[in-house]
Amino acid sequence: MRLSALILVPIVGSALAYAHRAAAWRAAWLLGIAAVHLGICVSLWVRPPAVELEGWLAADAPGLLVITLVSVLFAAVATYAVGYLQVESPRGGRLFATCLLGFLAAASLISLSQHFALLWVGMESTTLAMAPLVYHRHDRRSLEAVWKYLVLSSVGIALALFGTFFLAAAQVEGRPLLLPDLVAGAATLRPSLLRAAFVFMIVGYGTKMGLAPLHAWKPDTYGEAPSLVAGLMSGGLTSCAFLGVVRIAQVTSAAGAADFTGPILIGFGVVSLIVAAAFMIGQTDLKRLLAYSSVEHMGILVLGLGVGGVGSFGSMLHLVNNGLTKGLMFLTVGNVIQRTGTSQATAMGGLLKRMPLSGGLLMVGLFAVTGSPPFGMFISEFTILGATLRQGHPWVAAITVALLAIIFVGLATTILEAVYRDEPEPLPVERESALRVGGPVVLAALTLLLGLYLPAALRSVLADAARTLGGNVP
């Protein structure tokens, strides 16, 4: 009941948001559905749900993590969107609210799906729901961005469907394409077809995550999409795509194919870190900078998955931290861009004086996103690095540390430029609305909390998720 509701409630809300022409109603639907969704998600933690639709829907540990993360992020984005649409809504924002809620439905379907083909349907739906949001401004640059995004994501997703059919062909016993049956019958899977399935799915869902070298759409899309959309993509959509990779990894690890999948995942991870580091040095556009930071964190996620051991635990924790931090950063940058009219750090003119709240949040975000203590990412990155060493990849660990240092310098240079630049004539101090700052503040508090203290309930779900990937718990 509750699992189906998590998918159906946003669908209904999305239709109603389109039906009502008054802006106040749209805001009400956005906030109302976000609140109901978050409420149901919390109830899943209190009282675990039964499986639904003959086992096609279930809230297992990885799915529960992703749907809760998406729900929290969506609540922050929805409150922010109400304020955003008051200022910038070229065509009234009807389609905008509808697509946001449509994305929530698709993301819920991905999180709860235990069937690989259903997972694919959800994944493609997110691409489609996001396209009108990316093209919100209807100008040339956003047109170019949405085209690249649509074509690359669709082709990637098509290859993932190809991989899904390979997985069906690899299966010998159990109900077709259902995750629990695939895992239970993992020993009987045909090895060569399973490997083909894995390769196509990592390329397909990797494109959607934005792993290098499949990330070409990412800087353009995040750069041109409204900031809250970019935040929802880099925090929520990429988490869903990573869940696709986690699902196939659950099957391959049960089938004992980690020797084959490990090097591929580690390779994608290291290449993503290299590309991110190379493009972040000297990048002065804040949104493109954050896009490359997203490439970096996607790399860290698959690196943790690839090395195994406690790395899987680290990756699942990193997933949560990345979602919260990316939401914090993009929403704050969105506030800044709206007031200053530019995404170039050099032209922002000393944010700490001009927009003290957003300037401060950017500084907090800088430390959170680079994995500095006391923020959550410090712990997850540290766990993954430790696993990399312990699983016998000292060179990978060394390269990763070096690249993380370069990335820190790249991010810090640009953000400090934006925050501390001294203008000869001080610009007036701007008042910031609670609707626009509330979301980022809550997200910042959550990622700080996860750095100081890991709640027991979260820890046990992270451990369960890691165990489904054949990993162990620190």
Added chain:
Amino acid sequence: MIAPIHDLLLLLVILTNFWVLGTTRLSATVRATAIQGLLLGLLPVALHPGWTAHTIGLAVGTIVVKAIVLPAFLLWATREAAVRREVEPLVGFSASLMLGAVAVALAFAIATRLALPDVPTRLLVPVALATVMVGLLVLTTRSKALSQVVGYLILENGIYVFGLSQAERVPFLVEVGVLLDIFVGVFIMGIVVFHINREFDSLDSARLTELKD
């Protein structure tokens, strides 16, 4: 020996691939995908002649979406556009026909090594792989945005043919979802193509070069 009907359909799918590779007219490439969509719709009925609700539903859905609605929509988009021809592809037409032939040979070579279980006919997997490769070829070598949509459709068609080898394992509801997603996907791409045409006065995606590092 007379070839069974499904093998004939599969060979015709290959021919439509070459038709797309060899023609300069955008509207002709769309018509070729329409015919390919029709062939794809007939395939499940030819492969599983039991007339079950599953195969009939799949056939009707595929024909409506891939042979009628999407081609009609894309033809409308080409009519609205001033540019009717693929003028400067990155790879010439004779060269891309050659590459298409290489793709078919490669597909047969790979298919014999794949050893898929319970495949209804030996031609199914090589034709599927060849169609996927031709789709990727069109996507990467043609510069008109509309040609890229056609390439995407061909890629999806190839995957569909491959999926037919696993038809019993994938439930009907999921097939409907897949078809619906592709339908909406191509529809949105068509709308974007329309906007590109209006903004840039051409359907040339190669002109989309403002965004870079």
